[in-house]
Amino acid sequence: SAVPDFVSPDQIRARFAAGLSALYRAEVPLYAALRDIVAAVEAEMAGGSDGGAVERHGAIRVGTPDEMRLVARLFAVMGLHPVGYYDLAPVGVPVHSTAFRPITAEALAINPLRVFTSLLRLDLVEDPALRAEAAAILARRTIVAPATLALVERAETAGGLTPGEAEAFIAGALDVFRWHGTARVDAATYQRLLGAHRLVADVVAFGGPHINHLTPHSRDIDRVQAEMAARGLPAKATIEGPPRRRVPILLRQTSFSAVAEAFVPAGADPATAPLRHTARFGEVEQRGAALTPAGRARYDACLAALREEGAAPEAAFAAFPDDFAALHAAGLAYARYVPTGRAGPAASLAEALARGLITAEPITYEDFLPVSAAGIFRSNLAEADQANATAVSSQAELEAAIGRPILDPFALYQAIAEASAAAALTALGCGLA
Ligand code: OOG
Ligand code: NI
Numbered sequence: 001s002a003v004p005d006f007v008s009p010d011q012i013r014a015r016f017a018a019g020l021s022a023l024y025r026a027e028v029p030l031y032a033a034l035r036d037i038v039a040a041v042e043a044e045m046a047g048g049s050d051g052g053a054v055e056r057h058g059a060i061r062v063g064t065p066d067e068m069r070l071v072a073r074l075f076a077v078m079g080l081h082p083v084g085y086y087d088l089a090p091v092g093v094p095v096h097s098t099a100f101r102p103i104t105a106e107a108l109a110i111n112p113l114r115v116f117t118s119l120l121r122l123d124l125v126e127d128p129a130l131r132a133e134a135a136a137i138l139a140r141r142t143i144v145a146p147a148t149l150a151l152v153e154r155a156e157t158a159g160g161l162t163p164g165e166a167e168a169f170i171a172g173a174l175d176v177f178r179w180h181g182t183a184r185v186d187a188a189t190y191q192r193l194l195g196a197h198r199l200v201a202d203v204v205a206f207g208g209p210h211i212n213h214l215t216p217h218s219r220d221i222d223r224v225q226a227e228m229a230a231r232g233l234p235a236k237a238t239i240e241g242p243p244r245r246r247v248p249i250l251l252r253q254t255s256f257s258a259v260a261e262a263f264v265p266a267g268a269d270p271a272t273a274p275l276r277h278t279a280r281f282g283e284v285e286q287r288g289a290a291l292t293p294a295g296r297a298r299y300d301a302c303l304a305a306l307r308e309e310g311a312a313p314e315a316a317f318a319a320f321p322d323d324f325a326a327l328h329a330a331g332l333a334y335a336r337y338v339p340t341g342r343a344g345p346a347a348s349l350a351e352a353l354a355r356g357l358i359t360a361e362p363i364t365y366e367d368f369l370p371v372s373a374a375g376i377f378r379s380n381l382a383e384a385d386q387a388n389a390t391a392v393s394s395q396a397e398l399e400a401a402i403g404r405p406i407l408d409p410f411a412l413y414q415a416i417a418e419a420s421a422a423a424a425l426t427a428l429g430c431g432l433a
Contacts, residue, residue, distance in 0.1 A: 006160025009079030014111035053216035065401035087393035091374035094124035148172030240372035243313035248288025289362035295332030335360035
């Protein structure tokens with residue numbers, strides 16, 4: 001019997017990502033301006049590719065565990081898997097999150113889009129009446145249309161989608177993340193939800209989990225930041241993450257402040273002026289080397305020095321080697337091991353590295369940073385967020401909602417490092433030590 005001609009999940013994601021970018025540029029014209037800046041900076045750089053500004057990530061927020069499960073199933077069809085657990089409650093944002101992302105180098109190369117996905121924690125809303133009201137409102141909405149859900153089920157049971165099915169699925173998936181210009185709640189309810197937390201209004205008041213930002217990658221985020229200011233975009237005051245370094249590490253991010261978008265509250269007299277909701281923005285990221293748990297601990301310590309002691313960024317990070325060989329030798333960064341082409345005897349990886357038979361190259365960090373994420377949330381949501389350090393974080397709860405385990409980012413980098421070491425040693429004829 002003929003094997004069905006399925007479209008690969010990576011191809012589905014690539015087409016979904018292109019559609020999402022076009023949709024968001026149309027919905028938030030300032031994002032289109034940011035994307036143009038990123039593309040211009042990229043084109044001006046030495047060795048500039050004409051790849052333009054490809055989105056590396058976006059973000060959505062869902063309201064219930066059932067919605068989390070639904071988007072997880074939708075993302076699985078496009079080759080996105082939950083990686084990393086981010087608890088934002090201790091930093092004042094009532095959500096916990098994961099990133100649905102491609103997990104292999106091949107998949108990332110075909111299309112790098114990942115979606116930072118946050119589940120609202122209504123348990124952190126203090127007023128019990130408002131909490132119950134919000135839960136009831138969420139219980140009455142359907143974020144994935146029945147025809148789209150049928151295609152998700154088809155992909156799950158058949159093992160893939162035909163070209164025609166894939167096209168319909170992509171259109172249906174894009175509909176899930178559109179902006180709804182009409183709220184599902186009246187103006188008074190909107191104001192009450194806003195009073196609890198801007199994020200509560202953002203998640204509960206509308207018809208679905210509208211995409212709240214998209215994020216192209218830049219090889220020079222400082223230039224993009226300067227260019228945003230020069231062109232009058234309302235840029236965030238500071239870049240999140242580590243300072244500029246010779247060897248980039250982890251992730252640096254900046255954004256422009258959320259725009260105020262008109263919407264009509266439920267039951268509103270169309271003659272009255274619309275309300276405005278301020279939640280959606282544009283972001284830029286620059287990625288560097290993935291750090292080991294030891295490297296990450298050192299990063300967190302540098303960040304704490306920066307925040308608590310008010311040190312200048314470069315001073316706070318002075319204790320962090322800014323040389324990849326040193327980072328690797330100190331066990332702070334993961335490495336991909338690549339044969340140099342030189343032959344010679346070596347009994348171990350360390351010896352092959354010392355003799356220059358194998359080189360260690362950075363592995364790009366593909367995940368997120370909770371402190372940075374909180375900074376991004378905060379600059380686009382509200383001024384005064386109440387920290388909730390006592391809230392119990394629960395990866396198990398988020399996994400139960402998703403319906404599968406969340407993958408550990410460190411384990412993924414470790415596996416890449418180990419596989420490359422084995423391949424490099426085999427290529428040298430060393431075998432595994
Ligand atoms: C997600 C914020 C986190 C990032 O880049 O760290 C994030 C959100 O605002 O929903 O996207
Ligand atoms: Ni982001």
